[in-house]
Structures are given as structure tokens and as C-alpha cells.
Amino acid sequence: MLADNAESDLPTLVNLAPGEALDAYLERVADANYLTTARLIEMVRAGHGSTTAYLMLAPTPATLKRIAHLTGAAAAALQNATLAAYDGTSLDLHGLDPAHQSSFRTIAARGWIPGHGTQICPQCLADDGIWRITWRLPTTTVCRTHGTYLLATCPGCQRPFRDQRHSPLRIVGSQTLCGNPLGQGPRKQCRVDLTTLAAEPADDACLQRQARQDTADAAGAVATFAGQLAAPEFTTTLRSLTALLLHLAAASRTPVNLPSWARDVADAGTPRVRRWSIRPPQDSVLRSRPLTAADHILASEDLDTAATRFGSWLEHLHDVPEGRLGWLADHTRMTPTLTRLVMAAHAPRRRLSHLLDQQPPLTASTRQIPQVLPQHLVRDHLGGLFDSRPATIGLFASLCLAKTHPHVHSWADAARELRLPPELGERTARACSASMTASPADVAAALARAARRLEIDYRAMEDRVQHLARTKRWFRRWSRHNCRGTRPGSRAYALRWLWLEVAHGHPATVAVAANPRSYRKFARLLTEEQATTLAGAIATSPHTTQESR
Incomplete structure (x- = not known):
């Protein structure tokens, strides 16, 4: 993309492709004008106040103006070719000042900030030779065009692609070679042809998750169990929940019950503590699947369903000295949405109690509620919703039915209403809530069906x-x-x-x-x-x- 009436210091103008990364575009500009990439960078830095520090994260206005003057491209289009285009959606770059290197630590502490290098889709490079800026986002893990996972590491040098630490441009220019320096002299680069690499087909769920992330970046919001979340809140919550799932997988003592990717994390057995909330897995497949698992939870139709889905992960967290809530808070960055989810999943009894409090009475009178729901009703309507004994389920079901009446405000009150000891009501509620295998909404619906068959005083x-x-x-x-x-x-x-x-x-x-x-x-x-x-x-x-x- 060129500016209207573009004027350039370079004889050959090159169009900036939609979605192209700025550094790759400058390599094409250098090749088209028979310049080395080092010479082009010198020309960029020659502008007053221009700097290539953090060029791909947040270029300064002076740098953008200088590049626009050299290439004829519009400054706004050049900025959209950097990760600054995602500031406020997938990234939070607030506080980054290219003139002060220490400012990078501030944004890096927020976690999941792209560093050196990029991911690639080999087939995209083979098709048009364009390096996409979205490949640099940690939340981008698949190519929706070709239905494959992105590659994150060159098989030749075992380093991320475009891993130049002293210059933003590669010596090899716009060639589709790896071009990473090998440390064997200034002219030694990795010569792997990236267009020949094979990428793994992506799971359908990962492709759908990527579509939701792209929607958040484009529309600025996405639907979740908490309603429409703004893109920054959604992305931060998604990354935090993904980090939590990774930590739960690593801490699990029963990996056989986990998805295959989680078993890989659990079996890794690395002695070094991973800080998943700061740096996600480099491998795009190992990053994509937990992201998809986290998004599956966030995309639930309501909080109860989301809490049930997340609750199945909490089962793998055994007793810890600091307590379950303390452990969870220590292993991720909590957001308001994630806090709601954690509290709901951690306290199923409170969630069911709240839901029952919102229900109209399920029976005309508490006199129609037995102390223990008949076993044929437990079998017909509540089977499979709890892991407790049928008699305990029947008692808890009766307490729940009593709880729907407006004058019953606690499990102890429900027990008194049924002529039971108050402590029995509280103890039964704790036991059955911990053994719930269904969402509170499903339990409430089953209770309503059972209540319709109660007619005796x-x-x-x-x-x-x-x-x-x-x-x-x-x-x-x-x-x-x-x-x-x-x-x-x-x-x-x-x-x-x-x-x-x-x-x-x-x-x-x-x-x-x-x-x-x-x-x-x-x-x-x-x-x-x-x-x-x-x-x-x-x-x-x-x-x-x-x-x-």
C-alpha cells in the first residue's frame, strides 16, 4: 500500500501487502532497490530522531515518518504492519518507550509479549512470499487459509524464525530461506528453504478458536459466558486461563484422565518451574490446544456451564498447603472474569444455592416434600448427576426443593422445614455439592421434573x-x-x-x-x-x- 501521490527517496516503489509485517516489507524494498538490508537500516536510522529499537512492537512517529519518506507508503499503513496495530486488542503495549529500554520490562511483566522471531505458515510463504504480522501474536497458532498449525522453530538451526538480535532485517533479504545467523562468521546463515517445510493439519476446534480470536481483534469484542467481553479483557482472560490449565496439567497426579496435550505437559517432568503466565509454550501446537480448551470454557452459554467445565480441571488439583484458591491465584494473572469463574467452580454448593434461591417454589408447600426423595424419583430424574449414594442424593434433593421456598434462606432452614436436624442439612449440602457431576442448571431442571410428581402431604x-x-x-x-x-x-x-x-x-x-x-x-x-x-x-x-x- 502506497500513500496517495507518494514520493520516495528510493527509485523503486514497492506496495505494502495487506497484513504484511514491516520488517519483511523493508527486505522487499531493499531487494527491489538493489540495497543490502544493512544499508536500508542505516538510511532509516539517518532520519532525525529515528530508531529501530522495538521497530516491530511500537515504532516511533519519527521512524514511521522516515520509512514513509523512503518507501512512499502511508505512515498509518506502516504502523498497521507492526504489532502496534494490536495494541488494545491482543496486546497491551501501554508504557513502552523505545527511547528507554527499561520500559520493555513493564510490558513484558504482563506476560505473553512477542519477543524475537515469528511463526510461519510454509504454504503461505510458498504462495506469495509475504510474512504476516499476525504470525507474531502468541494467540495466533493456526493458518485458517490452509488449515494447518503454524511452525515456530526452524528445523535447521533450532531457533525461532527471523531471530535477528542486532538488526530487524535479515541479511538474506526477501528470500524464503531461514536466514538466521549461525554464529560462525558474519556471512553464515541458516539456509533451510522454509517453503519446503511441512505443517501439521490443525484440529477443527483450534481453527474455530482462532476464528473467535480474529473476531475479537477485528470487532473489538467477543461473546463469552460473562456476556460480550472487550477484546483486551477477553484476550487477557484467555491467556490467564490457558496458563492455569497448563499448570493444572503439570500438577496432575492422574494424567491418564487428561487430554493428550495435557498428558504431554504432565509427563514433561522438567525440574525448572514454568511461568506459563509470562511465557507460553513456544511450540504452536502445544500452545494452541490449551488455548482452545480455555476458549471452550469461556465460550460457555452461562456461568454454571463454564464453572462445570473448569471444575473438571480443578479435580486434578490435590491438597496444597496454601489452599486451592491461593494456589490458583499464585499461578496466573487473575482478571475479573477469571475470578468469577474460579469462585463459581470452587464453590458449586454456593452456585446451586444461589440458583435455587432464584427459582419459584417447585412445590405448592414444603409439606409436599418428603425428608428423603423416593428412590424411584432419584433414579428417574437425578441418576448420573452425583457421585453420592442414592439415599444421600434423595436427602439432598429434598433439601434443594425446600430451598426454593422464599422463607427458607439456608440449608439449615431447609432441614428444619423438613423436621430434620439443622446440622444434617448443612453436612449433606457440603457432601453432595462436592460430588456433583452435572451443572447446577441441570440439577435444578431435574429437581423441577421430580417435584411435579410429589402430591402427598x-x-x-x-x-x-x-x-x-x-x-x-x-x-x-x-x-x-x-x-x-x-x-x-x-x-x-x-x-x-x-x-x-x-x-x-x-x-x-x-x-x-x-x-x-x-x-x-x-x-x-x-x-x-x-x-x-x-x-x-x-x-x-x-x-x-x-x-x-
């Missing part, structure tokens, strides 16, 4: 069983007609069965004590007909009936 049912515990005639009558030979002492087992199987009460509140082993034998030997008639004892003996002992 369970408090009245409990009162009737309590009344039966104070009488004996009903048991003699039932055993005489349905179970001849039953000993009077079996009345305690029958009451326990009615409490657990008909009133769906909790064992901690059972009406009478009974030997557990003998009770299990009694319950196992009950026939279907006997169970039906025993359950009918509640209906035929309301608690208002006055019976003699």
Missing part, C-alpha cells in the same frame, strides 16, 4: 407413623390377618419400614429404634401383598384416631 404422613408408634392394636390386627406368627417385637421393624418406605423419612428421625440387621431381614422377607397391607395401615389409622394401648 408428607408431614401428615409422618404424624400418622408417629401416632402408630404410640399404639399396638394396629400391629396385632395386621399380623393376625397378613403375617401369622409374627412376634410382637417385630412391631419396631414394621414402624421403621413405614417411616422409611412409605413416609420417606430419614433414618435419623425414625420413630422407634430397631436392630439394623434384623430390620433388613424383616424388610427382605416382606412379600408384595404384605407390604401393600402394611402401607395401608397408615391410611386406615389416621393420627386423630384414639386407640387403646
Whole structure:
């Protein structure tokens, strides 16, 4: 791209290609004008106040003006050919002053700042010989045109491409050779032909992730579980979450349950501590896949889904001295969005409790909620949502249903409402929240489906069983007609069965004590007909009936 009515100190004008990197463009300018790249750099520096320090990061206005005067290209187009074009989207270069070398430390401390060198797509170079500026971004890992991962290291010299430390331009000019100095004299460069290198096909998920990143850079915002995030916040959060996933993979004791890239990180076993939040993996594949995993979390439709996805990674973090939250904060740069995600994933009980507080009551009255949800409802609606025992899930489900009522403000309140000990409600909530394998939204939906099948007044049912515990005639009558030979002492087992199987009460509140082993034998030997008639004892003996002992 040339400026209108371009005037140049050089006889041959060269068009700046869209998306071309400035240093590669200057190499083409040098070749077109039969100049060495060293001579062209001398001409750039000859301008008053011009400097090539940090040329590809943030060139000074004087430098851009000098290059524009030499090449005839527009100064704005030249700046867009540097990483300064991404300041405020994929990069934060605020505070960089080319006149003060120490200022680079300020921006480098923010992490993921491009240094020397670039990535490449060999096929793009073979097609047009243009080096793209986007290849230098750490968040660019694939070529969407050719569907391949970028290459980050030359197989000949084992260094990043364009790794010149004393001059921004290569001695080989615009040739598609590596051109890195080999340290064997001023004229010794790596001669690998970059267009002959093979690139690995990229995963579809990585290509989609790259499209979202490109959208953020172009549109200035991207959709996440937290709504539309501005590009700087999105990119910073994405990089921080990626660093966290890398650290979690490295800390995992069960890498077999991790994705293949995470197993590679876990198996590396390097004694040196990696600072992934400062410098990402150099290999583009090893950088792309955790970036994609992080973006998959950020792209969730809501916070609950995002927290569930991130929570599966937290399972690999075992007990640490500083605590889980302290460990997470120490291993990345926290952003407001990432903080929300970490807190939500770290406290599933709080997330579910908050969600239930926002729900309208799932039952007309708390009297319709048993102390323990019947097992057939647990099996039909809550199966696979928890790792706890079915009885514990049934108790927690009843507490959750009570929690949806406006006058119930805590798990202890929910327990009291169901005539359970308050500490039992809190203890059960902690245990089941830790064993949740589904998102709180899925659990709430399952509870709503189960609640539609609850129509009995369970408090009245409990009162009737309590009344039966104070009488004996009903048991003699039932055993005489349905179970001849039953000993009077079996009345305690029958009451326990009615409490657990008909009133769906909790064992901690059972009406009478009974030997557990003998009770299990009694319950196992009950026939279907006997169970039906025993359950009918509640209906035929309301608690208002006055019976003699």
C-alpha cells in the first residue's frame, strides 16, 4: 500500500501487502532497490530522531515518518504492519518507550509479549512470499487459509524464525530461506528453504478458536459466558486461563484422565518451574490446544456451564498447603472474569444455592416434600448427576426443593422445614455439592421434573407413623390377618419400614429404634401383598384416631 501521490527517496516503489509485517516489507524494498538490508537500516536510522529499537512492537512517529519518506507508503499503513496495530486488542503495549529500554520490562511483566522471531505458515510463504504480522501474536497458532498449525522453530538451526538480535532485517533479504545467523562468521546463515517445510493439519476446534480470536481483534469484542467481553479483557482472560490449565496439567497426579496435550505437559517432568503466565509454550501446537480448551470454557452459554467445565480441571488439583484458591491465584494473572469463574467452580454448593434461591417454589408447600426423595424419583430424574449414594442424593434433593421456598434462606432452614436436624442439612449440602457431576442448571431442571410428581402431604404422613408408634392394636390386627406368627417385637421393624418406605423419612428421625440387621431381614422377607397391607395401615389409622394401648 502506497500513500496517495507518494514520493520516495528510493527509485523503486514497492506496495505494502495487506497484513504484511514491516520488517519483511523493508527486505522487499531493499531487494527491489538493489540495497543490502544493512544499508536500508542505516538510511532509516539517518532520519532525525529515528530508531529501530522495538521497530516491530511500537515504532516511533519519527521512524514511521522516515520509512514513509523512503518507501512512499502511508505512515498509518506502516504502523498497521507492526504489532502496534494490536495494541488494545491482543496486546497491551501501554508504557513502552523505545527511547528507554527499561520500559520493555513493564510490558513484558504482563506476560505473553512477542519477543524475537515469528511463526510461519510454509504454504503461505510458498504462495506469495509475504510474512504476516499476525504470525507474531502468541494467540495466533493456526493458518485458517490452509488449515494447518503454524511452525515456530526452524528445523535447521533450532531457533525461532527471523531471530535477528542486532538488526530487524535479515541479511538474506526477501528470500524464503531461514536466514538466521549461525554464529560462525558474519556471512553464515541458516539456509533451510522454509517453503519446503511441512505443517501439521490443525484440529477443527483450534481453527474455530482462532476464528473467535480474529473476531475479537477485528470487532473489538467477543461473546463469552460473562456476556460480550472487550477484546483486551477477553484476550487477557484467555491467556490467564490457558496458563492455569497448563499448570493444572503439570500438577496432575492422574494424567491418564487428561487430554493428550495435557498428558504431554504432565509427563514433561522438567525440574525448572514454568511461568506459563509470562511465557507460553513456544511450540504452536502445544500452545494452541490449551488455548482452545480455555476458549471452550469461556465460550460457555452461562456461568454454571463454564464453572462445570473448569471444575473438571480443578479435580486434578490435590491438597496444597496454601489452599486451592491461593494456589490458583499464585499461578496466573487473575482478571475479573477469571475470578468469577474460579469462585463459581470452587464453590458449586454456593452456585446451586444461589440458583435455587432464584427459582419459584417447585412445590405448592414444603409439606409436599418428603425428608428423603423416593428412590424411584432419584433414579428417574437425578441418576448420573452425583457421585453420592442414592439415599444421600434423595436427602439432598429434598433439601434443594425446600430451598426454593422464599422463607427458607439456608440449608439449615431447609432441614428444619423438613423436621430434620439443622446440622444434617448443612453436612449433606457440603457432601453432595462436592460430588456433583452435572451443572447446577441441570440439577435444578431435574429437581423441577421430580417435584411435579410429589402430591402427598408428607408431614401428615409422618404424624400418622408417629401416632402408630404410640399404639399396638394396629400391629396385632395386621399380623393376625397378613403375617401369622409374627412376634410382637417385630412391631419396631414394621414402624421403621413405614417411616422409611412409605413416609420417606430419614433414618435419623425414625420413630422407634430397631436392630439394623434384623430390620433388613424383616424388610427382605416382606412379600408384595404384605407390604401393600402394611402401607395401608397408615391410611386406615389416621393420627386423630384414639386407640387403646
